[in-house]
Amino acid sequence: MLASYIDQAMELAVYKIVEEDQTYWGKIPSLQGVWANYQTLEGCRRELREALSDWLALRLHLR
Secondary structure, eight states, rough: OOOHHHHHHHHHOOOEETTTTTEEEEEOSSSSOEEEEEESHHOOOHHHHHHHHHHHHHHHHHH
C-alpha cells in the first residue's frame, strides 16, 4: 500500500532545469517540502523519491 502511494505521488512530480547551474529540480506540488535537486534527471527522480519516503516516515512518526 505504501509503495503504491509513493508510485502515485511520483507520477505527480514536476521537474525543471535550473539555468544557473544546469541541474534538475523536482517537486511534488501537493506535498509541501518534498523537493530535490541533482545534476541529472534520473538522479533528481531518485533523490525526490528519497525525500518523499523521508517525508512520509516523519508524518507517520508525528501521528
